[in-house]
Amino acid sequence: MPDLADRLPEPPARRPDLDDDFAGPRLRDDLWIDHYLPQWTTPDRSAARYDLGDRGLRLRIDEDQRDWRPEDAPLRVSNIQTGTFAGPLGSGQGTHRHRPDGLVVRTATPARLLWAPAAGRVDVTVSASADKGCMFAVWLVGTEHLDARDSGEVCVFEIEAADLTTARCGIKAHHDDRLRQEMTEVTIPVDAARPHTWTAIWGPDGTVIGCEGVELFRSAQAPLYPQFLLIDLWELGGRTGKYPKTAWIHRVRGWDNSR
Template identity: 85%
Template structure:
């Protein structure tokens, strides 16, 4: 089944990553900075003729010592956290006393409660890496607003498949609903993923083809994150890389 055509109007978010700098009106170049420190959460990246190259460098620190081995370079469309020492913030990923380490302002750069996003990427082929894109509840209105639309998780070890679907996290109004899908494209080359979510549910597709349908969808503001992860420790050659070529997004919840 084919994906619906994008809305006829201009996107609210449209970035082709032409450089030479990352747009600070759309993106934060730190991964969930409230739970870490700036030297650990900062993304490594540069621009070339293909767009934004996310990198994992040999000297890059683990995102948090408690989560090691885990290094990540990420961009996200906003931030939210309570004061340092509190447990408030977007994506409370650990149940064992996670607290805010870095003061982080609330920035809702692009946080629709319903919408569509088209993301064109080239996945990493480097050992131990995973490229992911996801929408996650900001939690700035309610800590229950934590559910996730996982658009894709593509591991370099198997570029023929991806994981997609719904993650509930702390939102008991949602049920986990993840699935593995065959990627209808060469993930090591530019290809486009789409997520559409709103009152009628969630649709996730790739290269114009629907791959996942769910009756569920988080009904609250969500940030978009696009991440390059190194999951298996320091192995292989550096830098490791993946590319983001273009992102277009429509806020359909206004």
């Protein structure tokens, strides 16, 4: 467990390449795609449910929302991400081939690299969901648009509503044999249901993940190829409890250090 005296470095002095507090009347389409991995399913299943307001963007799982794919039911998700990549219809080519049951492209999805640094820093201010059956997550995953091996993930956090005191974070190799799986469970140093900021820094020196300025994870590994940022709220079981189920994204700032 890292010493709580281990502080994260300050953000770069230059302006962020990505900076959004979701204060506009609509989601910025120059930064975000409001579908979860749309190539592997259909638009009615991948589309996010969300609201914009004074606090930022509220992701929702609604009672009438459909499962992301019929094969994965029950699993519903609302997500925003900073790009898409997929091969032709019927192919198995696309970002995040994470399922073992033969994902194929069901929806033609153009390549959009809105924010996809190969090294950088991201600060994400959020309030996690306390709703039954939900998990809230922020992660960076290889785009795969240059090479199918470029699939590694920096998992900034996964927080399950059943336990808002801990999170999982680290590195997931997926199809990248240059990486090894390196995930850990950490204690969240603040109340995760209230606004707090997570940070991920990755590059040639490795990967560092922290929360509220405190370093929680460090690795010599890093996926050094273009990465999309994804922020998502999942409902992992069947329909239960009250709706909508929600989590907040208050602000996102990102710096591309690969330029």
